[in-house]
Amino acid sequence: MSDRKKLYIKTYGCQMNVYDSERMAEALGGQGYVETQSPDDADMILLNTCHIREKAAEKVYSELGRFKGLKAEKPDLKIGVAGCVAQAEGEEIMRRQPLVDLVVGPQSYHRLPEMEAKARSGEKALDTDFPEEDKFERLKSRPKAKRGPTAFLTVQEGCDKFCAFCVVPYTRGAEVSRPVDRVLAEARDLVERGVREITLLGQNVNAYHGAGPEGETTLAQLIWQLDKIDGLERIRFTTSHPNDMTDDLIEAHGDCAKLMPYLHLPVQSGSDRILKRMNRSHTAESYLRLIERIRAARPDILMSGDFIVGFPEETEADFQATLDLVEAVGYGYAYSFKYSTRPGTPAAERPQVPEDEATERLHRLQALITRDQRRIQDAMVGREVGVLFEKPGRQPGQMVGKSDYLHAVHVTGPVESGALRRVRITGSGANSLAGELI
Ligand code: 5AD
Ligand code: SF4
Secondary structure (H helix, E strand, C coil), rough: CCCCEEEEEEEEECCHHHHHHHHHHHHHHHEEEEEEECCCHEEEEEEECCCCCCCHHHHHHHHHCCCHHHHHHHCCCCCEEEHHHHHHHHHHHHHHHHCCEEEEECCCHHHHHHHHHHHCCCEEEEEECCCCCHHHHHHCCCCCCCCEEEEEEEEEEECCCCCCCCCCCHHCCCCCCCCCCHHHHHHHHHCCCCCEEEEEEECCCHHCCCCEECCEEEEEHHHHHCCCCCCEEEEECCCCHHHHHHHHHHHHHCCCCCCCCCEECCCCCCCHHHCCCCCCCCCHHHHHHHHHHHHHHCCCCCEEEEEECCCCCHHHHHHHHHHHHHHCCCEEEEEEEEECCCCCHHHHCCCCHHHHHHHHHHHHHHHHHHHHHHHHHHHHCCCCCEEEEEEEEECCCCEEEEEEECCCCECCCCCCCCCEEEEEEEEEECCCEEEEEC
């Protein structure tokens, strides 16, 4: 029997949290922890939290409450809260939920080994600093396990945009880009471990301006560097801000074969009045013109976006402008949210839209988005696409992977995980496409 301690991590929120959870598991791996999929046999439970919307934080508190019985049975069990709720409400969490031994913010999780030791000795450990040192560097040289074919790689963190609704600039801090050589070293390491597709992550990934051999480097220049790595077949990036879609990045979408034809470019609203109130510094019109330029470079690109409905003072006419914009773009994917008041953000103090009105708008928007999503997915039938296979499907002999456009595709046939193959799409189901190998 192994005497290694077991770590259970539950991840909420965005892909950057998924990446952070992997790094936290590696950091605690150095302390003798192995990951487990069940909280019941864990020696340490970490909730990597998200603070972007109200319910996310409430879910964390109710999840913590559920561990009460477990902790009573196992007094040595340590419970930690990480991520953006930890950053925003660290002290409050310690007060409100005495079960919690450890609270670590997203900028200090490289200090987890020391914090774990402190928690083991019976003390509470709290760290929500924004330290100077490079946490990614501090986390290097961990055991190099084999990986699946896709991976995230955080290249940029934080945000200086201060949209009036958003907590990110407060929980993740100011915009910081990782140096080019470190990103490339991590990418090469991932490829050696079996990765074929890398998604570059950042809260504002296209604001990337990492230090490189020739000075400040744009995201497009970074992508062209990654393009040279043999064995890396696909590159994606998320999330982008319309104002940082530079000419070289638009061109890369046309010229770089490894850069996949999918772009997540949140606009939030189609009303210029609301966009202004949101502090978005672009208009609906400038966004539509931008998409025209991107489509000129890469006509088949699949667009994705984020929307907020019921932002303070949003009228029916403002909302109609959002519907019009959605009609005009035709999103292959889109995520829509009801505005949620975030304490400390400028919009929190403004007159709120009644809850039932916001809910009704959300339903109307989602119906429109679903219609377009469906239409675009169905239109894939008969087309030939690249698919990177990841894992066996539900049916015997089935394998599933993602198309260039990020649709899930399943085929029946002899194909291995990690294989990138041409596939003809033969059918479109509820959440995935069916295809056959060419
Ligand atoms: N309320 C609702 N949605 C929000 N988002 C960010 N902050 C809020 C908020 N306070 C949404 C935005 C963003 C996505 C990640 O979450 O649409 O693009
Ligand atoms: Fe938040 Fe994105 Fe706006 Fe930054 S650009 S404040 S992360 S919504």
